[in-house]
Amino acid sequence: MGMSQRDQAAIGGFGGSDWRMHLRDMRTLRMLQDGAPAEDDIRRMPDRVLRAAVQNPDHSEAARTAAEAELRARRISAERWRLVVPGFIRPADLERRGDKLFFGWGRAVRVWSGRAVFALLAAMFVYAFLEVRGEEQRYAELATELAQCVASGACSQAEADAELAGLTDAAPPLWATFAALGWLLALLVWFFASAFRRHPARITLLRKFNVRHLSEPLERVLAQELRPYGHIATLSDKYIRHERFGWLQTALLSIGNPLAALWFVIGLPIRFVWRLFDRSVMGPAVVLNARDYRNLAARLRDRIGLNVQAAMVSKEAFMVRTSDAWWRMTAQLLMDSSDAIVMDLSQMSEGVGWELDLIRESGAERRVVFIALWGKLEEAEAALSARGIDAVVHHYAPDGEIQRRPAFRAAMLAAMHATHHVAP
Numbered sequence: 001m002g003m004s005q006r007d008q009a010a011i012g013g014f015g016g017s018d019w020r021m022h023l024r025d026m027r028t029l030r031m032l033q034d035g036a037p038a039e040d041d042i043r044r045m046p047d048r049v050l051r052a053a054v055q056n057p058d059h060s061e062a063a064r065t066a067a068e069a070e071l072r073a074r075r076i077s078a079e080r081w082r083l084v085v086p087g088f089i090r091p092a093d094l095e096r097r098g099d100k101l102f103f104g105w106g107r108a109v110r111v112w113s114g115r116a117v118f119a120l121l122a123a124m125f126v127y128a129f130l131e132v133r134g135e136e137q138r139y140a141e142l143a144t145e146l147a148q149c150v151a152s153g154a155c156s157q158a159e160a161d162a163e164l165a166g167l168t169d170a171a172p173p174l175w176a177t178f179a180a181l182g183w184l185l186a187l188l189v190w191f192f193a194s195a196f197r198r199h200p201a202r203i204t205l206l207r208k209f210n211v212r213h214l215s216e217p218l219e220r221v222l223a224q225e226l227r228p229y230g231h232i233a234t235l236s237d238k239y240i241r242h243e244r245f246g247w248l249q250t251a252l253l254s255i256g257n258p259l260a261a262l263w264f265v266i267g268l269p270i271r272f273v274w275r276l277f278d279r280s281v282m283g284p285a286v287v288l289n290a291r292d293y294r295n296l297a298a299r300l301r302d303r304i305g306l307n308v309q310a311a312m313v314s315k316e317a318f319m320v321r322t323s324d325a326w327w328r329m330t331a332q333l334l335m336d337s338s339d340a341i342v343m344d345l346s347q348m349s350e351g352v353g354w355e356l357d358l359i360r361e362s363g364a365e366r367r368v369v370f371i372a373l374w375g376k377l378e379e380a381e382a383a384l385s386a387r388g389i390d391a392v393v394h395h396y397a398p399d400g401e402i403q404r405r406p407a408f409r410a411a412m413l414a415a416m417h418a419t420h421h422v423a424p
Contacts, residue, residue, distance in 0.1 A: 024294075236284060
């Protein structure tokens with residue numbers, strides 16, 4: 001089941017195009033969907049198509065068995081079909097910059113410009129609220145004075161109306177104008193620094209699904225510890241919040257920017273229609289068949305799209321929902337295509353055990369950083385020991401904070417070095 005460095009290189013390294021050709025082989029063939037196919041049909045199929053056909057859950061069990069038998073007759077292993085979608089980090093980037101690739105000046109620009117956007121927006125709302133209240137009070141006082149003036153005959157009604165109109169037409173103070181320009185500038189800086197981030201890492205998170213008391217602390221780990229690295233890919237969990245309010249955040253960020261507001265309004269129906277044909281775009285991905293699998297793999301290379309999605313949501317970057325038939329293929333795709341794998345061992349299950357066995361059999365232990373909730377450390381270490389995996393388990397508190405953070409970040413960097421074959 002293991003995949004050698006040579007196999008990985010053949011499938012496609014950084015920026016390679018071979019992986020796209022390899023991905024095309026993962027198609028559902030009609031003649032393999034129902035029952036056993038004709039022997040002549042199987043014999044005419046190329047080696048690469050046969051390898052993918054064996055792994056495709058859309059094909060019938062009889063067809064997959066026949067394809068595997070044909071591969072054995074050709075003395076070809078059916079287990080070699082694996083896909084590596086190239087990431088956005090080069091080995092030279094890790095050698096030259098190390099942790100600064102994720103926690104350097106680029107992150108500082110994103111963080112502080114983002115804070116400036118919300119701080120200036122809050123200041124403008126406070127100013128508008130106070131100004132409206134003050135305006136109402138000044139208007140009432142002036143109206144009373146002018147009414148007395150008109151009643152005494154010291155001024156005419158036309159003069160009083162003109163003075164009241166002059167009060168309501170007063171221009172905002174200069175500092176408010178500069179604050180609005182500053183907010184727009186901060187928004188542009190934040191957007192371009194986030195959307196065009198050049199070297200985000202791709203992190204796959206593996207864990208036990210649908211356990212509320214485990215998912216909530218892990219959700220905080222996503223936001224506090226993993227998000228700075230880049231794109232976090234994980235299979236969907238009903239207790240980890242999806243980007244239900246991503247549209248609202250986009251709408252708020254569009255305030256004061258007519259072009260962004262126009263795109264938001266126009267984009268809503270476009271996103272709805274687009275997802276009818278491609279369930280991996282513009283939101284949580286769904287993998288129910290081979291086409292969805294190919295679309296998911298292609299989306300992993302959408303750097304700007306994933307950058308924007310990661311910036312717009314506060315908890316996670318990329319949730320993937322799969323059917324029971326496709327979850328193993330999807331998990332393997334994410335693991336093989338990641339710069340590092342983070343595995344939560346707070347609770348073992350059949351699925352977590354399968355993932356651990358896959359990691360051990362493929363020799364990928366050095367690419368994995370193991371974590372566990374505080375109080376679950378001994379159980380996690382026992383699970384690794386039972387499989388002969390010698391690795392440190394980093395634990396985190398219920399508030400999501402990783403204990404001994406420097407050691408955790410060093411382990412994340414070491415996992416990326418192992419993925420890209422960079423000497424520590």
